[in-house]
Amino acid sequence: MNTVNDRNQDSKNPSPHGNACCSGTQCGCNSSAAAVPATSVEADQLRQQVRAGYSKIAESGSWSAAAPAAASCCGGSAAKTALPAGGGCCGPATFTPEQLAAAIGYSAGELASTPAESNMGLSCGNPTAIASLRAGEVVLDLGAGGGFDCFVAGPKVGATGKVIGVDMTPDMVSKARRNMAAYTRQTGLTNVEFRLGEIESLPVADGSVDVVISNCVLNLSPDKPRVWKEIARVLAPGGRVAVSD
Numbered sequence: 001m002n003t004v005n006d007r008n009q010d011s012k013n014p015s016p017h018g019n020a021c022c023s024g025t026q027c028g029c030n031s032s033a034a035a036v037p038a039t040s041v042e043a044d045q046l047r048q049q050v051r052a053g054y055s056k057i058a059e060s061g062s063w064s065a066a067a068p069a070a071a072s073c074c075g076g077s078a079a080k081t082a083l084p085a086g087g088g089c090c091g092p093a094t095f096t097p098e099q100l101a102a103a104i105g106y107s108a109g110e111l112a113s114t115p116a117e118s119n120m121g122l123s124c125g126n127p128t129a130i131a132s133l134r135a136g137e138v139v140l141d142l143g144a145g146g147g148f149d150c151f152v153a154g155p156k157v158g159a160t161g162k163v164i165g166v167d168m169t170p171d172m173v174s175k176a177r178r179n180m181a182a183y184t185r186q187t188g189l190t191n192v193e194f195r196l197g198e199i200e201s202l203p204v205a206d207g208s209v210d211v212v213i214s215n216c217v218l219n220l221s222p223d224k225p226r227v228w229k230e231i232a233r234v235l236a237p238g239g240r241v242a243v244s245d
């Protein structure tokens with residue numbers, strides 16, 4: 001494992017038991033999800049809360065559209081409920097998902113090759129920008145949401161490579177799978193697949209992945225040490241990790 005970029009842990013979420021700027025259940029802004037649960041039952045209850053929030057987001061199509069029901073991310077619910085649509089999850093409240101993506105370094109070409117509905121403004125960074133992806137590599141995206149970073153990674157690894165997105169929210173996985181048709185139309189590629197699962201128990205074979213990426217997800221896990229053990233298990237020797245969080 002070579003590369004880690006963990007932004008929230010240092011700047012936005014300095015405490016492992018809380019979050020300095022956020023509230024609610026999205027984008028790692030759930031102080032209870034950040035706390036280490038005492039039992040696996042509590043861990044499951046926390047995942048259930050997070051899953052319920054992201055189901056609403058998958059259904060509405062953007063973070064801010066779901067914000068009144070699903071609580072806020074950064075800056076409080078009052079600012080978010082005032083937004084008509086769009087709005088970045090961890091960026092300025094006035095940004096649309098497209099503006100947020102451009103501001104954190106996604107190129108115009110990347111945005112053009114990704115299905116519009118895969119970008120729901122849920123990113124807090126740009127993991128593929130630091131992953132140095134090469135043709136033929138196998139990439140695993142933890143908490144893939146609507147598939148945005150998978151669809152950015154797909155053209156970089158090309159037809160000989162493969163991207164697997166894992167997410168525990170069924171509505172997100174369904175949405176990502178629906179986005180596949182637009183991705184194939186826009187790129188001519190069929191190298192992305194989505195699997196339902198928890199990042200604490202990855203539905204991925206040992207040593208089968210070259211690069212793990214993740215965007216704004218690890219902070220939501222109730223058992224982060226287990227996530228890192230799973231990352232180590234699925235990575236092939238010399239594998240890399242590029243995390244934005």
Ligand SMILES: C[S@@+](CC[C@H](N)C(=O)[O-])C[C@H]1O[C@@H](n2cnc3c(N)ncnc32)[C@H](O)[C@@H]1O
Pocket residue numbers: 026027028047050051054089118119120121122123124142143144145146147148149166167168169172197198199200214215216217220221222
């Ligand atoms: C902030 S969104 C980020 C989505 C995507 N990475 C993006 O940037 O557009 C967090 C995603 O992680 C998923 N998630 C949260 N905790 C998870 C866990 N323990 N296992 C699997 N997926 C999880 C949620 O369902 C949600 O789709």
